[in-house]
Amino acid sequence: MSTATTPSVQSPASPDRTPFISWLAVISVMLGIFAIVTTEILPIGLLTSIGSSFTISDGMAGLMMTMPGFLAAVSAPVLTVATGRIDRRVMLGAFTLLLALANFLAAVASSYWLVLVSRVLVGITIGGFWSIGAGLARQLVPANSVGRATSVIFSSVPLGSVIGVPLGTFIGDLAGWRTAFLVMGGFTLAVLVLLLAVVPPLPSDRATRIDVLGGMLRSVNTRFAVAMTFLVVLAHFGMYTYVTPFLEQVTHVGSGRITIYLLIYGAAGIVGNFVGGSMVGRCPRSAFATAAALIGAATLLLPVLGRSDAGAVVLLAVWGVAYGAVPVCSQTWFSKAAPDSPEASSVLFTASFQATISIGALAGGAVLDRSSPSTVMVLGGPVAMLVVLAAWAHRAKGYTWPKLSQPLRDRGRPSARSAGA
Numbered sequence: 001m002s003t004a005t006t007p008s009v010q011s012p013a014s015p016d017r018t019p020f021i022s023w024l025a026v027i028s029v030m031l032g033i034f035a036i037v038t039t040e041i042l043p044i045g046l047l048t049s050i051g052s053s054f055t056i057s058d059g060m061a062g063l064m065m066t067m068p069g070f071l072a073a074v075s076a077p078v079l080t081v082a083t084g085r086i087d088r089r090v091m092l093g094a095f096t097l098l099l100a101l102a103n104f105l106a107a108v109a110s111s112y113w114l115v116l117v118s119r120v121l122v123g124i125t126i127g128g129f130w131s132i133g134a135g136l137a138r139q140l141v142p143a144n145s146v147g148r149a150t151s152v153i154f155s156s157v158p159l160g161s162v163i164g165v166p167l168g169t170f171i172g173d174l175a176g177w178r179t180a181f182l183v184m185g186g187f188t189l190a191v192l193v194l195l196l197a198v199v200p201p202l203p204s205d206r207a208t209r210i211d212v213l214g215g216m217l218r219s220v221n222t223r224f225a226v227a228m229t230f231l232v233v234l235a236h237f238g239m240y241t242y243v244t245p246f247l248e249q250v251t252h253v254g255s256g257r258i259t260i261y262l263l264i265y266g267a268a269g270i271v272g273n274f275v276g277g278s279m280v281g282r283c284p285r286s287a288f289a290t291a292a293a294l295i296g297a298a299t300l301l302l303p304v305l306g307r308s309d310a311g312a313v314v315l316l317a318v319w320g321v322a323y324g325a326v327p328v329c330s331q332t333w334f335s336k337a338a339p340d341s342p343e344a345s346s347v348l349f350t351a352s353f354q355a356t357i358s359i360g361a362l363a364g365g366a367v368l369d370r371s372s373p374s375t376v377m378v379l380g381g382p383v384a385m386l387v388v389l390a391a392w393a394h395r396a397k398g399y400t401w402p403k404l405s406q407p408l409r410d411r412g413r414p415s416a417r418s419a420g421a
Contacts, residue, residue: 017200024198025140026149029133031191032096034156036129038164039103039122039184040068045169045262046177047244053177054112058245059365064119065241066365069358071123072130076350079128088132088139088202089195095129096192103185107178123354130350139202158273158324162266169259216344221337221401226348228390229330230356232292235384236323237360238367239299239377243316246373250303251312264313268320276325280332284401285391288329292387294322300381303374327353336401 043050043064051061083091102121109115137149172180216222247253247261272291279287298319305311334349367376 019141021198022141023149024194025200026137026152028191028195028198029092029136029140030153030156032092032129032156032195033133033153034160034164035096035099035184035188035191036122036126037157037160038168039099039188040126041065041160041165042168042180042184044241045165045244045258046172046180047242048248049172049177050115054115056112057369058242059369060112062241062361062365062368063116065237065361066358067116067119068123068126069354069356069361071120072126073351073355073358075124075127076131076347076354079124080131080347083128088136089199091132092129092199093192093196095125095132096188096195099125099129100185100188100192103181103188107181107185126354127350131347136202140199154328155270155273157327158266158270161269161320162263166259166263166266169262173256173259216338216341216348219337220399222334222348224390224394224399225330225333225337226352228288228292228333228387229349229352231386231390232288232295232326232330232384233353233356234360234363235292235299235380236295236326237357238364238383239360239380240319240323241361241364242368242373242376245368246302246306246377247312249373251306251309253309253312261313261316265316265320268317269324272321272324273328275321277328279325280329284329284332284336285395287325288333289388289391291322291325291329292384292391294318295326296381296384298322298381299377299384302377306377339402 043061047058047061047064050064051058054061098121102118102125105118105121106115109118133153137146137153141149168180168184171183217226243262243265244258247258253261276287276291279290298315302312302315306315330353331346331349334345338345364376364380367379
């Protein structure tokens, strides 16, 4: 595994940039990812209304979740390699503009295929912006603030669920789903202005090559990370994409109250994000397994206990806490599998996560069109539970994660001691 580098450039977090401007730059990247996350999962809250507008089934409407994931999975490695030497500020601006155009296209789409075209643009944006933005903290703030800045950037993921989707659903209920996308387009343009105003030029000092990604995939730890991510994300998005039809048909929640339910789920996700982040560093296996087990248990119980408002709320809160921990657990496993190649780890994390979102939404839609929302939950729960078995197998075989700068040939081999719980 190798990474082509040029002499390191001076960090933009230099004395001529005030701490205030440096942190504004971090916030602008966070808001960019917030806009991406919100746009990607916004159709979950608007699924029924969009489907009704074009007279399509809920399963067919789920393609809005499938398209971005597939495109992001492809574009993450392709764009990272192809644009490795281009100023990162320029690329961030280009992807943010593309996201705004995608939202505006969805807002004015006269047919469903135009909505899907807009979702293709969203997928390209996800793959490009995420792969670049996830590791920018070190170039925006001093070294002693990188950890905090990284946390701020990644807080955009649960915030997209707790603020973005419920707010978008509320706007959709109030003024129509097209207005929700129109507002997101305007917000994204505002983020673009802020980003260009406060983010300094970011010449790339490291370009990931294709052989870096191939080398990672030969590591047993990376393969475990891919498998566990695939299982839990497949289960989650196979079910969560269709949580609105479940709440409407099984819990009998009115459209106005669905926003509140999604808000509760999102707020629980923020809690899970911080709890998972504090656990995964010390107990990577236990953290990932616990999150997956809670998702499986909550969704298996939903068809039974979710028929009442109280039961649905409690189980959605448990589900939210559990899934809030999943992204940080998954990313940590990828990072620990290849500590010498952080950008390559971010690319593989993004690609595998996004591809599985698409597969999950597609599989869930196929089941939904042939059965019911309850069946989707019953089938998805056990899939999430398989992560517990994978985590146990990783521990039972005695695999450890490599240390920084450890030779590739030694990575992922079993040893007498296991790292983490």
